[in-house]
Amino acid sequence: MSTAPAPGPLPDEQGSRHGPPDGRAVGFLLSQLGLVVSRQFAEVIAATGLEPREFALLRAIAGAEGSTQNAMSDRLGIPASTLVAVVDHLEAGGFLERHTHPLDRRSRTLHVTEQGRATLASAMRLAMGYEQQLCGDLAPEERAVLLDLLDRLASRVGVTEGVHPGLTSGASDPSCGPLA
Amino acid sequence: MSTAPAPGPLPDEQGSRHGPPDGRAVGFLLSQLGLVVSRQFAEVIAATGLEPREFALLRAIAGAEGSTQNAMSDRLGIPASTLVAVVDHLEAGGFLERHTHPLDRRSRTLHVTEQGRATLASAMRLAMGYEQQLCGDLAPEERAVLLDLLDRLASRVGVTEGVHPGLTSGASDPSCGPLA
DNA sequence: TATTGTTATACTCTATAACTATA
DNA sequence: TATAGTTATAGAGTATAACAATA
Numbered sequence: 301m302s303t304a305p306a307p308g309p310l311p312d313e314q315g316s317r318h319g320p321p322d323g324r325a326v327g328f329l330l331s332q333l334g335l336v337v338s339r340q341f342a343e344v345i346a347a348t349g350l351e352p353r354e355f356a357l358l359r360a361i362a363g364a365e366g367s368t369q370n371a372m373s374d375r376l377g378i379p380a381s382t383l384v385a386v387v388d389h390l391e392a393g394g395f396l397e398r399h400t401h402p403l404d405r406r407s408r409t410l411h412v413t414e415q416g417r418a419t420l421a422s423a424m425r426l427a428m429g430y431e432q433q434l435c436g437d438l439a440p441e442e443r444a445v446l447l448d449l450l451d452r453l454a455s456r457v458g459v460t461e462g463v464h465p466g467l468t469s470g471a472s473d474p475s476c477g478p479l480a
Numbered sequence: 481m482s483t484a485p486a487p488g489p490l491p492d493e494q495g496s497r498h499g500p501p502d503g504r505a506v507g508f509l510l511s512q513l514g515l516v517v518s519r520q521f522a523e524v525i526a527a528t529g530l531e532p533r534e535f536a537l538l539r540a541i542a543g544a545e546g547s548t549q550n551a552m553s554d555r556l557g558i559p560a561s562t563l564v565a566v567v568d569h570l571e572a573g574g575f576l577e578r579h580t581h582p583l584d585r586r587s588r589t590l591h592v593t594e595q596g597r598a599t600l601a602s603a604m605r606l607a608m609g610y611e612q613q614l615c616g617d618l619a620p621e622e623r624a625v626l627l628d629l630l631d632r633l634a635s636r637v638g639v640t641e642g643v644h645p646g647l648t649s650g651a652s653d654p655s656c657g658p659l660a
Numbered sequence: 661t662a663t664t665g666t667t668a669t670a671c672t673c674t675a676t677a678a679c680t681a682t683a
Numbered sequence: 684t685a686t687a688g689t690t691a692t693a694g695a696g697t698a699t700a701a702c703a704a705t706a
Binding site: 307308309324325326327328329330331332333334335336337338339340341352353355356359424427428430431434435436437438442443445446447449450451452453454456457458459461462464465466 | 506510511512516518519611626627637645
């Protein structure tokens with residue numbers, strides 16, 4: 301699947317009245333902003349040694365201590381084979397540990413270490429700081445309005461709450477089909 | 481550069497008042513929406529045989545007929561070596577032609593064919609249709625408000641109008657630095 | 661010697677599918 | 684026979700640098 305961006309705003313064609321009345325495109329802006337915000341977010345939390353999806357996984361485990369890799373794979377939409385590498389890296393960094401499941405020795409349960417929790421908290425603070433900075437020009441009511449509008453687009457477009465499509469295996473993703 | 485997505489919304493930590501008051505994150509929503517919208521847009525215009533960046537290039541050339549590859553490379557922020565493949569594909573599809581520059585035989589000027597123009601117009605209609613569908617739940621004033629808010633975020637975050645960061649070479653991109 | 665376009669190389673990312681050890 | 688995790692392999696995409704033709 302090509303994850304290539306939308307190519308530009310959509311100026312009116314003279315005469316035809318199909319397009320937006322102002323020649324600007326919500327889709328293009330979202331595509332631009334989404335990419336830039338993702339990159340900047342990655343830069344911001346890089347100070348903690350975490351990549352975004354490692355942060356996401358660590359947070360998910362912290363909220364469901366002792367889950368198996370399989371469970372996490374399902375929950376985050378990350379293919380099992382991909383998850384292995386992420387867990388490897390987090391374990392090598394001392395952020396989490398694998399234990400063998402007491403009842404099923406095929407399974408590994410995942411546990412956040414003390415260092416993992418500290419790092420997670422620190423990454424959380426950085427993330428919230430970035431959110432504040434990103435919205436620094438917006439009055440609180442404006443931010444509320446923006447959140448509402450984005451939420452409506454998100455539900456229209458078929459985005460699952462809290463699950464990022466970038467972590468999901470894209471090819472067989474139905475939400476990625478012709479149109480929602 | 482990792483273009484990995486932001487990992488999730490940001491629930492309040494009890495006590496500390498650094499985060500958003502509602503536990504939802506504009507950054508995360510933008511990251512989610514941007515990716516999904518990009519994918520859907522690609523699906524929508526795929527009917528024309530164009531990929532998003534081919535669409536972008538074809539549009540740019542149509543608006544600056546006879547430009548050289550170098551000029552286009554600069555303008556869109558696509559590395560010259562990458563542009564070659566895109567132009568190759570567009571030329572093979574009959575959408576544009578390379579001519580040798582009359583004054584400098586190193587340079588190739590780019591020209592949209594008749595078929596290219598027809599296809600471009602068709603892709604444009606599809607794109608505008610997608611924009612309409614995307615914003616179908618929004619009243620016109622709401623859409624105007626959304627555009628205004630997104631524009632303000634975009635300028636704050638350092639997004640160049642009409643230039644998509646996904647086309648730009650990410651590594652050496654200053655707008656991708658620690659923070660804007 | 662510098663520049664345009666091209667090609668070659670290397671590197672990252674990811675998905676598919678084989679493989680192991682348990683069940 | 685089926686499942687959890689792992690490893691291996693192959694493909695897409697892209698950036699870097701070498702290259703040929705021209706200036």
